[in-house]
Amino acid sequence: MNQPQENELLAAQSPPTPDQSPSPSTEVAGSDSASRFPLAKIREAQTTPALLLSSKMWWVTLACLLLAFWLTWRSIPAHGPTIVIQFPEGFGLKSGDAVRHRGIDVGTVSEVVLSDDLSQISAMVTLTPEAAKLAREGTRFWIVRPQLSLTGVSGLETAVGAKYIAVSPGDSSGAVRKSFDGLAIVPPDEDNDNGIDIVLRGDGRHGVTVGSPIAWRGVDVGQTLSIHLSPDARFVDIHARIQPEYSRLLRSTSQFWVTSGLGVDVGLSGFHLSADSLSSIVRGGVSFATPTTSDDPSPVRSGQMFVLHEKPDAKWLTASTSLPLIDFKLPPTVMIHGSRKKTLIGIPRTQQFSMNGLVLQRDAATLELLTAADALPKGVDSSDAANEASEEFRVESSTTNFSATLLLQKKLDTVNKHAAPDNYIWLVSNDLKGNFATAKSTDLRQPTEPEDCCVCRSVQNDGAAVSVIQSISRDQITANETSWTISLDTSDIASWHGAPVVAMADGKIIGVFIASKSGAKISILH
Amino acid sequence: MARHLSCHSCGLIHQIPDLLPGQRSECTRCGSAFAPPGCRRTTSSRTAAAAIAAFVLFWPAVLCPILEIEKFGIRQQSSIIGGTIELLRHGSWLVGAIVLLFSVVFPLTKIVLLLELSLLEFLHKRHKATTLHIMEHVGKWSMMDVMLLAFLVMLVKLGNLVHFEFGPAVIAFILCVAMSMVASISFHPHAIWEDAE
Numbered sequence: 136m137n138q139p140q141e142n143e144l145l146a147a148q149s150p151p152t153p154d155q156s157p158s159p160s161t162e163v164a165g166s167d168s169a170s171r172f173p174l175a176k177i178r179e180a181q182t183t184p185a186l187l188l189s190s191k192m193w194w195v196t197l198a199c200l201l202l203a204f205w206l207t208w209r210s211i212p213a214h215g216p217t218i219v220i221q222f223p224e225g226f227g228l229k230s231g232d233a234v235r236h237r238g239i240d241v242g243t244v245s246e247v248v249l250s251d252d253l254s255q256i257s258a259m260v261t262l263t264p265e266a267a268k269l270a271r272e273g274t275r276f277w278i279v280r281p282q283l284s285l286t287g288v289s290g291l292e293t294a295v296g297a298k299y300i301a302v303s304p305g306d307s308s309g310a311v312r313k314s315f316d317g318l319a320i321v322p323p324d325e326d327n328d329n330g331i332d333i334v335l336r337g338d339g340r341h342g343v344t345v346g347s348p349i350a351w352r353g354v355d356v357g358q359t360l361s362i363h364l365s366p367d368a369r370f371v372d373i374h375a376r377i378q379p380e381y382s383r384l385l386r387s388t389s390q391f392w393v394t395s396g397l398g399v400d401v402g403l404s405g406f407h408l409s410a411d412s413l414s415s416i417v418r419g420g421v422s423f424a425t426p427t428t429s430d431d432p433s434p435v436r437s438g439q440m441f442v443l444h445e446k447p448d449a450k451w452l453t454a455s456t457s458l459p460l461i462d463f464k465l466p467p468t469v470m471i472h473g474s475r476k477k478t479l480i481g482i483p484r485t486q487q488f489s490m491n492g493l494v495l496q497r498d499a500a501t502l503e504l505l506t507a508a509d510a511l512p513k514g515v516d517s518s519d520a521a522n523e524a525s526e527e528f529r530v531e532s533s534t535t536n537f538s539a540t541l542l543l544q545k546k547l548d549t550v551n552k553h554a555a556p557d558n559y560i561w562l563v564s565n566d567l568k569g570n571f572a573t574a575k576s577t578d579l580r581q582p583t584e585p586e587d588c589c590v591c592r593s594v595q596n597d598g599a600a601v602s603v604i605q606s607i608s609r610d611q612i613t614a615n616e617t618s619w620t621i622s623l624d625t626s627d628i629a630s631w632h633g634a635p636v637v638a639m640a641d642g643k644i645i646g647v648f649i650a651s652k653s654g655a656k657i658s659i660l661h
Numbered sequence: 662m663a664r665h666l667s668c669h670s671c672g673l674i675h676q677i678p679d680l681l682p683g684q685r686s687e688c689t690r691c692g693s694a695f696a697p698p699g700c701r702r703t704t705s706s707r708t709a710a711a712a713i714a715a716f717v718l719f720w721p722a723v724l725c726p727i728l729e730i731e732k733f734g735i736r737q738q739s740s741i742i743g744g745t746i747e748l749l750r751h752g753s754w755l756v757g758a759i760v761l762l763f764s765v766v767f768p769l770t771k772i773v774l775l776l777e778l779s780l781l782e783f784l785h786k787r788h789k790a791t792t793l794h795i796m797e798h799v800g801k802w803s804m805m806d807v808m809l810l811a812f813l814v815m816l817v818k819l820g821n822l823v824h825f826e827f828g829p830a831v832i833a834f835i836l837c838v839a840m841s842m843v844a845s846i847s848f849h850p851h852a853i854w855e856d857a858e
Contacts, residue, residue, distance in 0.1 A: 190703060192710035192847075199714035199836060203721050206829040210725040231737070 215242070215262035216270045220300070222317040225256040226280045228298050234260055234276075236302040241266035244300065258317070260300065270312060273305020277318040330357070331382045331435060335373040335421065336365065337443030341393040342419035349375050350394065350422045356381035359421065373443065375421065385435045386425045390451045392444040394420040424451040463642025465591045465602045466635050467572035468493055471506055490633035491592045493644065495561075496573040504562040507633035507649050507658075558617070559647035559658040580643035581660050585612035585619055587639040588657075590631050590648040605631065606639070612657070618649070619657040628655045666695055669850065696849045704849045708779035711844035715772045718837035723765060726828035728812075740830060741765065741808070767803040768841065771796060775844050793850060800845060805838050 222228075225247060234242035242262035250257055262269060279301045300317070340362060349357035357377035365372050377385050401407075421443065472489040492506035589606040605623075613620045628650040636646040636657050646659040664677040668688040677686050677695060686695040696704070726738035739747070741764060748757035774796040778789065812831070819825070 190706035190710055192707040192843075195840075196710045196714040196717075199840060200717050202836065203717045203833060206721040206725055206833050210721070210829045 215264040215267040216313070217245070217259060217261050218270050218313050218315060220258045220260060220276045220315045220317045221250065221255050222258060222276075222278060223255055223319045224278075225258075226278045226298055228256070228258060228278055228300070232297045232299055234262065234266075234300045234302060235279075236266065236269065236304070241269060241302065242300075258300065268307060269302055269304055271305055271307065272309030272312055274309075274312075274315065275303045275305070275318055276300050276315055277321055279321070330379045331377045331385060332360075332437045333375055333377065333385070333435065334438070334440045335375055335391050335443040336370045336440055337373065337393070337445070338370060339445075340371050340373075340419075341443070341445060343373055343393060343421060344419050347419045347421060349377060350420060351381065351384050351424070353422075356384065371443075373421070383434070384425060385423070387433045387435055387439070389423050389425045389435070389441065390444065390448065391421055391423040391441050392447040392451075394422045422447070426451045463637075465604065465642075466493055466574045466578060466637060466644055468591060468593045468602070468634060469504075470593070471504065471510060471633070473510060491631065491635075491648075492633050493635045494573045495579075496575055502573065505559060505635065505644075505647060506562065507647060508558045508560040510560065510562065510633070559649075559660070574644065578642075578644050579660060580638065580641070580645055582638065582645040585609045585614050586645075588636050588645060589639060590634050590636050590657075592631060592634040604637075607636070607657075617659065617661060619646070619659060621655050621657060623655050631655075668693060668695070704847055705779040707847040708775060708844050711840050711847060712772055712776040712779060715837050715840035715844055716776060718833045718840060719769060719772060722830050722833035722837045725830035725833065727830035727834065728825055729828055730823055730825040738828065740828075741834075763802055763804045764808050767799050768805045768837075771800045771803045772841055772844070774799070775841075775848055779844075779848065803841075805834070805841070808834070 228244060228247050230244050230246050232244045233240045234244065240263070242260050244258050245261050246259040248257050248259075249255075277300070279299050301321075343359060343362065345359055345361055347359045348355040349359065357375055359373050359375045361374045363372045363374070364370070423441075424447070469492050470489055471492045472487070488510075490507055490510060492504050492510075495503045495505055497503050587606070587609050589604040591602055591604045593600040594603055595601075607621055607623070611622050613622075628648075631648045632650040634648045635644045636648050637643065638645045644660070646657040649656050649658050665674060666677050667674045668691060670693040671688060671691040673688060673690045675686070675688065675695070680686060687693065688695070723741045726740050726743075728739050730737045730739075741760075745757055745761045745765070748760065774792055778792055778796065812827075815825075
């Protein structure tokens with residue numbers, strides 16, 4: 136409505152205006168051109184990117200950009216291979232549940248679906264990149280669920296929480312696979328990596344169940360794995376596994392019998408009740424013994440069959456064969472009782488100490504004593520040992536109960552210089568003569584890496600010496616440069632101080648046990 | 662030429678005298694500062710920088726897992742978008758829509774509009790006015806910061822019941838809130854009309 140008026144107003148204000156809609160030709164042809172052309176708008180130059188980027192705030196933007204990229208990159212989970220596991224039963228497994236190996240998550244269940252024929256479930260599992268090696272031939276999977284039995288409770292954490300899939304890795308050289316068949320039950324041999332598998336054939340089950348203990352003199356040394364009927368259905372075959380550390384107890388002459396239940400014997404002499412452990416009452420059990428025979432019993436290999444007797448023969452129990460758990464001779468150890476005279480503010484006093492040691496026959500004339508370095512007082516080396524005429528050692532061989540008192544201080548010439556207090560030393564003596572059992576140089580070995588070993592010493596038993604050992608597993612050892620720190624769960628380490636450490640593999644001496652206030656360690660031979 | 666500006670705080674119209682370098686003009690009534698002439702470049706640059714930072718951080722904040730809850734051994738990761746979708750899927754349409762609108766859509770709109778106003782020179786006056794209008798309305802309802810408060814409440818209340826950890830999105834989220842605040846603070850509505858005067 137206002138349009139024409141506005142135009143008029145504009146027309147009135149503007150100075151020399153031609154008519155409202157002039158034709159170009161008339162305009163050019165018309166009067167003074169300078170006043171008639173419209174004045175061009177003056178405008179600031181466009182903001183250049185350089186000017187726009189002038190603010191320091193752009194550095195913050197850059198930082199935020201980098202941060203955003205980093206956060207996004209980090210939250211994208213690294214995926215390993217995806218595998219499919221078929222289970223006969225799901226036990227409430229859901230997507231998002233974990234796959235665990237040795238207590239840590241190695242993958243997640245991404246999907247659980249029913250198979251086409253409704254007889255199985257398939258779980259899609261995404262493994263972590265580190266656990267990619269699990270996707271190999273021979274790996275076994277099973278669903279962990281709470282299991283209550285009279286001998287123990289397992290999988291309790293899954294009673295309230297989520298179920299998870301447990302893994303038992305197969306051979307690392309196996310072929311890579313994407314599809315697996317899960318196990319319906321927990322494999323009974325999960326914890327045992329190796330051992331001796333045997334078959335016990337009996338005429339009945341006699342109360343033995345899967346998981347029953349196999350005992351040697353009441354100590355569990357194995358477990359039954361499965362129970363089947365023999366092919367002709369006349370016998371019951373019980374498959375069992377003996378733990379590897381006890382496999383030496385098993386010989387071809389070993390006799391097995393059932394120890395299930397309670398034995399009640401009521402006679403004129405009274406009432407006699409015999410029972411094994413509570414577990415074997417409930418779950419049944421098998422015991423075995425290896426009686427002495429005239430011929431040397433041969434060791435057993437996996438797969439050998441034994442007869443399972445219903446009752447033990449009295450002879451089996453009384454006839455005890457010496458079946459050492461170690462198959463090498465323990466080195467002869469000695470006790471070193473020393474006394475050192477000290478002068479404390481002018482008052483002489485004698486300090487007694489004793490430690491384990493080993494006498495080594497270096498050559499025909501030289502005997503050396505291997506023991507902990509603190510047998511010598513601190514700061515003593517070969518040069519000033521002669522002045523230190525206060526050291527006195529008495530070496531006691533426990534094999535013959537022989538004692539020899541001697542002074543070593545004159546023969547310290549070849550003692551290791553600068554032996555650290557937590558190291559081992561060789562004390563050399565030309566005098567140390569007597570009826571000693573000695574080790575030879577060939578009994579020594581320099582270990583390269585932690586291995587299963589045991590520390591041994593002698594104890595007195597009615598005047599005779601008996602060797603005792605404490606085994607140290609490789610898992611307990613932390614290797615350092617010249618020593619191995621060991622985590623022992625016993626507080627009794629002081630009595631082993633200075634004792635030789637023997638390798639389980641070949642029986643060679645590989646180091647000296649050092650007990651100090653900070654803990655136990657092995658000073659390895661070098 | 663004297664400029665006339667209304668105080669952005671109390672609305673009183675002032676005549677702005679020509680200023681020497683180092684001086685600035687203030688409102689006689691409330692004492693708040695007027696945008697100096699030529700402030701367009703610096704403010705828009707700063708606003709754009711902050712808005713871009715907020716825009717970039719917005720996506721990890723919304724999409725990455727923000728919470729990791731572990732309850733009885735069940736581990737759950739959830740992002741803001743994932744949580745909203747979960748709400749909608751469970752049939753809580755109202756709550757889901759509110760969360761989606763006020764925590765995702767409005768903040769994003771605000772950031773984008775701020776970016777548009779500060780960066781683009783060639784917008785038509787009418788377009789600028791509309792954009793500014795929308796931004797002022799949307800900005801009021803952009804409530805990302807409220808979400809932070811919700812997390813804080815959860816931390817205090819549920820800390821003993823369940824074990825939970827903040828995911829990487831929390832850092833992005835906090836920074837995004839901070840950067841969008843910086844952007845709206847440094848944004849000067851007067852400055853965008855400077856060219857048009």
